Amino acid sequence: DGGITQSPKYLFRKEGQNVTLSCEQNLNHDAMYWYRQDPGQGLRLIYYSQIVNDFQKGDIAEGYSVSREKKESFPLTVTSAQKNPTAFYLCATAVRGVNYGYTFGSGTRLTVV
Amino acid sequence: KNEVEQSPQNLTAQEGEFITINCSYSVGISALHWLQQHPGGGIVSLFMLSSGKKKHGRLIATINIQEKHSSLHITASHPRDSAVYICAVKSDSNYQLIWGAGTKLIIKP
Numbered sequence: 001d002g003g004i005t006q007s008p009k010y011l012f013r014k015e016g017q018n019v020t021l022s023c024e025q026n027l028n029h030d031a032m033y034w035y036r037q038d039p040g041q042g043l044r045l046i047y048y049s050q051i052v053n054d055f056q057k058g059d060i061a062e063g064y065s066v067s068r069e070k071k072e073s074f075p076l077t078v079t080s081a082q083k084n085p086t087a088f089y090l091c092a093t094a095v096r097g098v099n100y101g102y103t104f105g106s107g108t109r110l111t112v113v
Numbered sequence: 114k115n116e117v118e119q120s121p122q123n124l125t126a127q128e129g130e131f132i133t134i135n136c137s138y139s140v141g142i143s144a145l146h147w148l149q150q151h152p153g154g155g156i157v158s159l160f161m162l163s164s165g166k167k168k169h170g171r172l173i174a175t176i177n178i179q180e181k182h183s184s185l186h187i188t189a190s191h192p193r194d195s196a197v198y199i200c201a202v203k204s205d206s207n208y209q210l211i212w213g214a215g216t217k218l219i220i221k222p
Contacts, residue, residue, distance in 0.1 A: 009155065033210070035212075042214045042215060045209070092210070094208065096208065101146055101161035101163075102201075102203060103158070104156055106156060107156050
């Protein structure tokens with residue numbers, strides 16, 4: 001079955017450490033997205049990529065980095081520069097074009113202690 | 114004003130009640146998503162709509178494109194339906210997702 005794999009579901013890290021969240025898809029979708037959700041808040045766009053080797057900053061890109069070396073993979077690194085990294089992170093993909101929606105991963109809950 | 118508004122923000126009901134959650138949007142869209150998030154849990158995609166109505170089990174989603182409005186209904190609600198329900202629309206101009214703030218639903222036994 002095609003889908004998005006985000007791993008792990010729960011992740012704990014010490015303050016000051018970089019951490020990379022995985023997002024892998026086998027849907028052959030061109031576009032991939034990372035969103036962040038804080039408790040009681042809506043989701044906000046961190047980074048997105050519409051083709052391999054290209055990505056764009058979203059609304060809250062500071063303290064994050066991404067790469068898109070393969071169509072299937074769009075890892076998100078939360079760097080030590082991100083002041084409040086504890087949050088829920090959601091990866092999504094989409095086919096370019098008007099008539100298609102998005103497909104969503106189940107998310108990774110990151111806690112920095 | 115937000116481009117995607119959900120109502121109510123919070124909803125508490127008794128088990129068995131018929132539940133309606135609303136989503137209004139102000140932009141042109143090519144698709145609308147309803148998603149579910151349990152406390153401390155991940156996100157589950159419930160429906161994607163571009164017109165009409167979809168049903169899955171006790172869940173029904175409708176969309177009225179002319180009125181820019183969608184509803185999510187839950188029939189015979191159960192405590193396990195307690196979750197945050199999120200509406201998100203795919204803009205037809207830049208294909209980006211615009212998220213609603215979510216509706217927190219609590220179903221009491």
